[in-house]
Amino acid sequence: MTNKPDIATIDAAHRPARVQTVADAVSLAIHEHRLAPGTKLGEDDLAEIYGVSRTIVRAALQSLAHGQLVEIRRNRGAFVAQPSPHEAREVFEARELLEPRTARSAALHATPADVDILRTHIANEHAAIAVKDRGRALFLSGRFHIEIARIANQATIAGFIETLIARSSLIIALYWRRESALCESHAHHSLVQAIADNDGQRAEELMRSHLVDLHSTLDLHHAAPTGATLKDILR
Amino acid sequence: MTNKPDIATIDAAHRPARVQTVADAVSLAIHEHRLAPGTKLGEDDLAEIYGVSRTIVRAALQSLAHGQLVEIRRNRGAFVAQPSPHEAREVFEARELLEPRTARSAALHATPADVDILRTHIANEHAAIAVKDRGRALFLSGRFHIEIARIANQATIAGFIETLIARSSLIIALYWRRESALCESHAHHSLVQAIADNDGQRAEELMRSHLVDLHSTLDLHHAAPTGATLKDILR
DNA sequence: GGGCGCAATATTGTATACAATCAGAAGACG
């Protein structure tokens, strides 16, 4: 059994538990699209919701801001980030640079146990889709990519990918085209197969095409429909 | 004039000014090797030094911890990070993946003004070396790489590179071999030339070989000599 | 004399109180 730290808890050890709890909760809500881009995250509100003081909430928000899930405007508060089309392009370019290489590496390192985990992820994803829980399906889809980075055993790059996927969730919330839908399942499935076969070359190619696919289903021109405050849309 | 945000201040806008001030000061001290890896960063000490409350110091330390310049151990305090040999390898692998591509992009985007900035950087670096201020030379050398990422106009990747360079500074502090020294100047010089010529291919290759060079001057086996506490070495 | 346990001290984690700043509404003026 190799000693791979869990990516999701990579920062957890050195951050006070409650701060992490709040950060995780908000992060999850954003990933599941329960919090739309642009939504204001008032400190007092969050403090009350989670039963902690503003001190904790502030630390959590700063943590999220560092990962660019949240934008903090001085003296104005924290808001769920709204990546611009330019940022969206950057994020996907970065993913297309990092993830294929990482997928290859994962394919070469993967143990049967790792493959099992990936298959479980896919199963959960399907289950979520079956229940029409699109938010959760999206979250799990992201976790799938993160899991691959973890398997690759390069914590540094995995950390980068994790933040890119987090931002991708926001980008999808903003720029996803209705028409295209759950076309992903197949891509993930064949990717796991390549990894199970330890076929690095194929895993790399599949990941690349998967990302290009994903990128192409975005409509970076017609951004709009953040369901947030009307004010925010009109201003 | 293009509208490229200054990398160094990318987070500054949304972070309270004083927090950023403290974080920058500590970060600079680490980059210049005035703070050795493993050094304890007591909250009260820093608070007194910079004339702010622990609230500010804590926020600054958490920010630095996120960039992995500082390690925060629960209930135990903050310490200047000590990257392991494995981490060191990861960091340089990541740099070798990201920076050559970025250098190419920079070469294609660079304006004469950008080139001037780079040349100025090199001049400052030489000046620092002339005065035997090795710490500052190192800091400037890092900034040179960051500047290239900025010119490439990909803020996301530039941000990653920035954190990698910060960690590289720690790695150099820990694993640098005495024998090899200021061999870098030439590499930076020819790199600027390639960028000035808008020769992306050449810039990419030069950056790659420069990084491989740098990587090879590290001795990842004989780590030691952190001037910090004896305890820290022996434990 | 050496090792262990406990108390004293120091340091970090959290909550709260106060100050600074901003957003919005009422009112004055053109």
Place this chain on the structure above:
DNA sequence: CGTCTTCTGATTGTATACAATATTGCGCCC
């Protein structure tokens, strides 16, 4: 009637006080 000003309320920024936890030094027992 619309625009600008000013004031009020709400929200964030900072400092401090208290609680929880770790570290250190002393004394005790073996």
